Amino acid sequence: MSGLDRASVAASAPGRQARRLAELARSGASGAPVSLGLLAGIWVLGLVTSSVVSGPSQLVDRHFAAGVVALQEGRLWVTLTSGLWADGVVGYLATTVLVVLVAAPLEHRIGSRRFAVAALSTQVLGTAVALGVAVLVRQVDWDWGLRLHIGVAVGPSTWVVGVVLVASSAMSTLWRRRIRVGLFALLLTLALFSGHLHDLVLLASATVGLLLGPAIVGRSARGDRLAGTRREGRVLVALVVAAAAIGPALAALSPHAVGPLAVLRELFRGADWSPVEVRELCAQSRAAEDCRRGLLALRLGGIGPTVLSLMPTLFVLVLADGLRRGRRFAWGASVFGQVALLALSLANFAVRFLGQDGTRSLYYGPHTPNLYRTLAPFLTPLAVLVVLLATKRFFDVSAPAGTYRRCVRLVLATAVGLAAVYVGVGYLVRDGFDHEPTAASLLADFPQRLVPPVYLQWLDPEFLPDSRATTLLFEWTGVVFWVVLCVVVLATFLAPAYGAATDDTERARRLLRASGGSALSWMTTWRGNRYWFSPDGAGYVAYRVIGGVALTTGDPVGPRERLPAYVTDFAEFAAAQGWTPCFYSVTGELRAVTDSMGWGGFQVAEETVLRLNGLAFTGKRFQDVRTALNRAKKSGVHAEWIEYPHAPLALTDQVNAISEEWVADKGMPEMGFTLGGVEQIDDPQVRCLIAVDADRTVHGVTSWMPVYRDGRVVGWTLDFMRRRAEGFRPAMEFLIASAALLLAEEGAEFVSLSGAPLAKVDAPDTDDVDETGGADEAAEEERRERGALGAVMDRVLDVLGRTLEPVYGFRSLLAFKSKFQPEYVPMYMTFPDPAALPSIGNAIGRAYLPDVSLGQGIRLARTMIGRG
Known part of the structure; x- marks a missing residue:
């Protein structure tokens, strides 16, 4: 497609989106009779009962709203009728939006009959379960239980949420997981912080929908597999951390919040007394509870203190964005924050219950805090901390060297500047405080201005502001500091990073671009690699140490005439560390070097290469490829280059969904090492070619890594391949052929379709071959030359490749690439000591599947047995 054509497509995208929304609305109106x-x-019911403007009437509250009292009096129908009224005009408008944008499309998707069953069952059962829980809560927490007991609940959102969870059972893996985690995080937060009966009903309805979903709409073709990418795991952890941070703010927005964690709304409470009144109270007794409450209220009163109290929440949301990006600093800071909250909760518990001063407590509930309410704030950070510790392996991305040194310098400079302003201006307007401070007392007070006010109630303020100027200085100094802190930390997350050794990776990229390497050399820049740099500074070896084996990724990078020296020097470096070196997925050129050194080696994969000079997919042998190109044209599918880091969210989100579906199909984590995923395409140097139709639906995606020679790109290597399961079927043939033709126009010399691990041209690719494997005499001769251990290892890899075929399809992939009539280039593994082959085999397996658990290993074995 020409640049003009692509521009036309892009320009018309808003129009197409508008048409799609209009079509969705029309289809919803015609295909959603139950919801509409x-x-x-x-x-109608709201208008008839005069409930639209000011909420449910007394008639509705008494006879049709859900409540414990109503159930005890035998009005069982309230479990159904409570979903037919909304709470005021805002509730009715929100219900309309929910039904039109959520319920109607879901009914159109799952069918009216199933929709009706889902809505009825989740409304009735969810309400009944919530009322039962409300009765039990009273046995644990009298305050919350009493409010639930006398409360009533109405709202159609109950059955809408229930239907969403029911429908999620048949959704794609990515959206099923995100909807469930996101909704339950929100509903749990509402139930624990806001704590009204309707919040409990929503949570119960969602739970019922989750349980009944498979029975009503069935399961996704991929089942409920939990395997997902590391990238998606980061997103889910970030959602959990963000929800836990937003909870106190939600409680604050509800002035009548009664949940077990509603005590945290004190973070945002306003003032009830003036400074003069508080001083009069404290003059009588500094230890009096009214004095302490008054001092705290003054600190929390006004816009400035409220904003300052919100700053830690904003900072945690910034950290959540860092978690989404896999940043190690975000993980460490989040863990530190949760530990700090735990310490505060434990200190509060100790002061309130272990000490003898019953009046001192960091958090106040609606009434005098009890043991349960004091412990409640301890539970949320504990749960988040457990999640963070359990997922530590997801967060291994570090910023470039010096990033956080610059961050600390900037934050410290901001603090020093604010301190100078606070002391200088405060001294000039010192008569605006209730007690005139000195410069020294202002300086001593400055650190408290940076702390959210609620955490200062154990400290008695030496002076309080009593004028507009001093109030502005007293309340907003900390806000400015926290804003700068949030912006600076967010900027560190936006800095480019490539893994645990970001600076070494940057150096490796520069050397790779300057000299060049093999077709797989860009993989040396992937996360998980460590680097050995040659003494001359012109080359490097990328490796990872697993079980005492230094396993490399491809050939050494650098001038090709220096390969012997690089191999020798790296081997000596590895031996000095006590490691066994093993060069994996290397070219025949490198194997010739290691053979001359007396090393062993054998073929482990087959690279497929297309020469682009004069390439034309003509003739009978390219029939499948031409068919794919022609079908794409007829179907309105075209190929489009994108850079994933800068592509529109509408496209990248589809790529993520397609990738998650592919991983779910395997039921296993994505393989790594020499096989890339979404994380590897999130690189501005990697190009993605997507198959997209006129509605901007992505049907398939491929990624292409640059191959350098003497400072310029001479070819591209295929890595990431994903196809939408229900989309354009020959998407991969179409994309690879399109990429070859487009790159040929750009002047590239070749494209590599990469290698298929554990697959060779002469290896059997079907199960109807006998156990001897059918290898030819030359291969047998090669095995004899390597010795007994080498032959055993070759046999093990051959059997492993055949066994893994039903799960990962490496041999099928190699057969697929044969459609393009490529050149086959062997890829080898070389090693100095055949006795280390068992350790090398273990290292290779762990490199490809580093995160496989025992349960996943059992599922893998079952899948191989079931499909093999």
């Missing part, structure tokens, strides 16, 4: 009928009934 319910919406009409809700409005």
